């Protein structure tokens with residue numbers, strides 16, 4: 001376990017079933033075991049918290065990263081378990097927690113299909129093989145987090161390197177995750 005953790009408070013929608021809750025708690029443990037990201041279960045508190053629930057049963061997604069506008073407007077960051085309804089979907093839940101803390105899919109990084117600050121492109125896309133409906137999943141999103149330039153020990157983004165396992169974890173305990181991306185639902 002890391003001695004210092006980035007703590008992300010979350011709560012379950014009241015009444016959410018135990019199958020989803022138990023599996024999600026295991027996903028939280030997996031993150032804590034391998035990274036400095038520690039999701040902490042709290043009582044329902046829309047302020048600076050994440051609500052984990054079953055908002056749409058035919059999907060499984062998370063809001064992407066922390067968005068300060070959500071709090072300003074009284075919105076809650078959501079992680080929808082939907083069809084991720086038991087331990088069989090542990091891997092998907094672990095994946096969604098990655099989105100929750102701001103990670104986008106690799107192929108959407110600015111350096112995926114273009115050169116970006118001297119890095120990339122890393123992927124050669126065969127667009128003809130991708131059905132039109134799926135193209136947006138492979139088009140780059142310039143807001144994607146790609147690491148911190150490391151502006152010193154107070155740089156809050158420093159703890160979120162692209163390889164999260166190697167994160168340096170200098171964010172003081174209790175500090176919320178820093179906004180770096182527009183919140184929007186992502187699978």
Ligand SMILES: [Zn+2]
Nearest residue numbers: 095099186187
């Ligand atoms: Zn995803």
